[in-house]
Amino acid sequence: MYLNSIFSNPERLERLGDIAQSSFLPLIEAAVQFTLPLSVISFILGLFLAVVTALARISTVRVLQWIARVYVSIIRGTPLLVQLFILFYGLPTVGVTIDPFPAAVIGFSLNVGAYASEVIRAAILSIPKGQWEAADTIGMSYSQTLRRVILPQASRVSVPPLSNTFISLVKDTSLAALILVTEMFRVAQQIAATNYEFLLLYGQAALIYWIICFLLSLVQGRLENRFDRYVSR
Amino acid sequence: MISIKNLHKSFGELEVLKGIDLDVEKGQTIVVIGPSGSGKTTFLRCLNILEKPSAGTVEIGGLVADFSKPMSKKQIMAFRKQSAMVFQHYNLFPHMTALDNILEGPVTVQKKDKAQAKEKALALLDKVGLSDKADSYPHQLSGGQQQRVGIARALALEPKVMLFDEPTSALDPELVGEVLQVMKDLAQEGMTMVVVTHEMRFAKGAADEVLFMDSGRIVERGTPDEVFNRPQEERTKRFLNLIQDTDTI
Ligand SMILES: Nc1ncnc2c1ncn2[C@@H]1O[C@H](COP(=O)(O)OP(=O)(O)OP(=O)(O)O)[C@@H](O)[C@H]1O
Numbered sequence: 165m166y167l168n169s170i171f172s173n174p175e176r177l178e179r180l181g182d183i184a185q186s187s188f189l190p191l192i193e194a195a196v197q198f199t200l201p202l203s204v205i206s207f208i209l210g211l212f213l214a215v216v217t218a219l220a221r222i223s224t225v226r227v228l229q230w231i232a233r234v235y236v237s238i239i240r241g242t243p244l245l246v247q248l249f250i251l252f253y254g255l256p257t258v259g260v261t262i263d264p265f266p267a268a269v270i271g272f273s274l275n276v277g278a279y280a281s282e283v284i285r286a287a288i289l290s291i292p293k294g295q296w297e298a299a300d301t302i303g304m305s306y307s308q309t310l311r312r313v314i315l316p317q318a319s320r321v322s323v324p325p326l327s328n329t330f331i332s333l334v335k336d337t338s339l340a341a342l343i344l345v346t347e348m349f350r351v352a353q354q355i356a357a358t359n360y361e362f363l364l365l366y367g368q369a370a371l372i373y374w375i376i377c378f379l380l381s382l383v384q385g386r387l388e389n390r391f392d393r394y395v396s397r
Numbered sequence: 398m399i400s401i402k403n404l405h406k407s408f409g410e411l412e413v414l415k416g417i418d419l420d421v422e423k424g425q426t427i428v429v430i431g432p433s434g435s436g437k438t439t440f441l442r443c444l445n446i447l448e449k450p451s452a453g454t455v456e457i458g459g460l461v462a463d464f465s466k467p468m469s470k471k472q473i474m475a476f477r478k479q480s481a482m483v484f485q486h487y488n489l490f491p492h493m494t495a496l497d498n499i500l501e502g503p504v505t506v507q508k509k510d511k512a513q514a515k516e517k518a519l520a521l522l523d524k525v526g527l528s529d530k531a532d533s534y535p536h537q538l539s540g541g542q543q544q545r546v547g548i549a550r551a552l553a554l555e556p557k558v559m560l561f562d563e564p565t566s567a568l569d570p571e572l573v574g575e576v577l578q579v580m581k582d583l584a585q586e587g588m589t590m591v592v593v594t595h596e597m598r599f600a601k602g603a604a605d606e607v608l609f610m611d612s613g614r615i616v617e618r619g620t621p622d623e624v625f626n627r628p629q630e631e632r633t634k635r636f637l638n639l640i641q642d643t644d645t646i
């Protein structure tokens with residue numbers, strides 16, 4: 165029905181073309197200004213948190229293990245949207261007010277931290293014991309062993325799952341629209357609210373998300389190739 | 398060079414080393430043989446404190462470790478520096494070239510001057526016959542080549558004692574010789590070595606003393622000729638028969 169009416173109506177077609185053209189730039193702008201920075205910053209902070217959490221999980225200190233477990237359990241056991249709402253709408257009721265963007269960064273970082281910590285923990289545990297022993301016997305300290313021997317190898321193993329985490333994150337940033345971050349999806353909503361062309365605007369947003377994720381998967385492939393340099397097959 | 402007194406090691410209830418005594422002179426090569434599970438690997442690992450012994454004292458190169466007392470990390474590090482270990486499965490760092498594997502100890506750990514360390518590392522590679530493999534990654538090398546890099550990596554630490562845990566037992570037969578040759582050269586140059594191996598040729602050609610271990614004890618010791626040709630203990634005889642049958646020694 166809808167398609168029929170478009171094609172039988174050249175004026176409507178023209179109007180859609182105009183809207184698509186004029187909304188394209190604001191959407192890209194929002195992606196560059198908010199979606200991508202939000203993704204990248206949250207991913208970097210999240211990865212840092214993930215490494216710390218993974219190390220806490222494999223440490224021999226009970227308290228650290230326990231804290232890490234509880235953190236991962238809470239984040240994995242509650243919806244991301246609920247976490248964002250607690251940070252942005254919930255905390256102000258106890259006097260803690262956070263702006264939309266930082267609130268989103270905190271929420272997404274905590275999320276990446278929890279999920280990626282499991283990936284990194286598994287990757288660290290997959291490195292053969294002999295590597296730790298070789299590092300021991302040449303006199304490396306624990307932190308040297310991690311930095312020079314274990315993490316470089318673990319990161320190779322982690323590239324595919326962490327790429328997935330990042331791609332999911334890029335898409336999940338659309339949830340930030342609901343805590344008033346003017347990222348790409350929110351801009352699409354705002355434009356659509358003025359002209360009621362929901363299918364067009366959300367379709368455009370979807371297309372841009374897809375292009376970003378497609379480019380990321382290309383980057384993933386290149387990273388994997390680079391790491392494969394030293395791996396026997 | 399090495400003086401071991403009453404060395405014990407237990408894993409929980411399981412007592413794996415039941416009092417080892419051993420003195421090794423500077424420049425001597427000791428070969429340790431014995432059935433699987435007799436504690437040979439554990440013994441070597443205790444000398445490098447990869448396993449913390451339960452009791453006993455070990456002196457290497459003038460440094461004494463008394464394992465009945467707690468040791469600080471620093472003490473362990475200092476003691477560990479006296480010896481270097483060559484592993485059965487090489488345990489090279491797969492993400493580093495042969496050269497970088499060798500440099501890791503001197504440069505990252507011992508903070509030596511990079512240029513000098515590199516010169517020395519290249520000399521070591523040359524010594525183990527791999528001067529053209531400096532930039533190869535471990536997976537680009539054969540098992541024998543990897544193990545020779547492993548030996549060079551250990552030598553780069555300038556240890557007073559080299560410990561070898563079945564360095565050739567993971568190798569294809571045709572690659573065993575090249576590794577044993579490097580080890581023989583080392584022995585000839587006066588390196589003090591403790592070698593767990595069942596390679597009879599090596600033991601006969603290079604060992605000053607052969608130890609036969611069983612169930613966590615040194616059951617018999619002597620020159621290669623004494624232990625291999627005139628064993629006194631029943632258990633030694635049985636073990637030698639067994640491995641000579643399968644021709645693996
Ligand atoms: N980390 C450990 N935890 C518990 N038991 C261990 C551990 N390492 C070794 N053992 C036990 O100690 C005993 C001696 O093992 P070890 O590896 O020293 O023997 P080995 O003489 O080197 O044998 P092989 O010839 O098979 O290498 C074995 O019974 C083994 O199961």
Ligand SMILES: [Mg+2]
Nearest residue numbers: 437438439563
């Ligand atoms: Mg062993």
